[in-house]
Amino acid sequence: MQPQKTALITGASRGIGRAIAEELGKDHHIYAGASKDASQIVDKLPSAEPFEVDLTDTEALIRAAREIAQLDVLVLAAGVLHKAPFTELTDAQWRESLEVNVMAPVTLTRELLPALRRSSGLIITINSGAGLHGVEDNSAYCASKFALRGFTESLQEEEAGKVRVTSLHPGRTDTDMLAGDDGRPKMDAVNVAKAARLAVDAGPGAVVEFMRVRPARI
Known part of the structure; x- marks a missing residue:
């Protein structure tokens, strides 16, 4: 019997990260990334363990990552959004965003x-429409997502033939990040998880390099 595949998902305690953890948890052992109390998602999955670390603490992040010897999928789903006009954003909010x-x-x-190279694995960066175009009152978020897209696309070139890399850009999704906004249509985070599943299932002989998923226009 082949060993169970593994996936590390940051931001797994809520929103898109949680939906992806629940989807991939059907056939992967999940390292559930959260800043605290990952048990709320770990306890709901068939095979999982917490990956609790403050993403702004680089040394702690390195120590935690070095505990993982085998990995098939890395989903970088954690993110922060500081919604405000540029003139009202603080240096601290810019730093946290980046x-x-x-x-x-x-x-x-x-x-x-x-x-990931040993397993010919997959990296999925959860980006945004804000990684494709500017959005009013989202300057720090857009800047960070443009940077993430540049990083992802460069990684695709450097790791071609060794690690598959997918840039996934969800549109407006019904998560805490968009709570209390202007009421425009949103999709369920499950729809984004299904897109991530497509990227996982496409391999190992093919790679989905870019996906844009958005609420259906009714």
């Missing part, structure tokens, strides 16, 4: 790349 949305994915990818 640390969580860009630097944490970079650090995790660097540390886990050897394991």
Whole structure:
């Protein structure tokens, strides 16, 4: 019997990350990434364990990643959004946006790349429509997502033939991040999880490099 495949998912305690953990948890052992109390998702999955770490603490992130020797899928789903006009955003909000949305994915990818190369694995970065075009009152978020897209696309070129890399760009999704907004249509996070599943199931002989999924126009 082949060993069960494994997936590390950041932001697995809620929203898109949680939906992806529940989807991939059907046939993967899940490392459930959360800043605290990952038990709420771990306890609901057939095979899972917590990956509890503050994504802004680089040294702690490195230590936690080095505990993982075998990995097939890395899903970088954690993110923060500070919604405000540019003139009202603080330096601290800019730093957190870049640390969580860009630097944490970079650090995790660097540390886990050897394991992913051994398994001919897959990296999925959860980006956004904000990684494709500017959005009013989202300057820090857009800047971080543009940076994440550049990182992902460069990684696709460098790791071609060794690790598959997917840039997944969900549209408006019904999560805490968009709670209390203007009421425009949103889709369920399950729809994004299904898109992530497509990327997982496409391999190992093919790679889905880019996906844009958005609410249906009714």
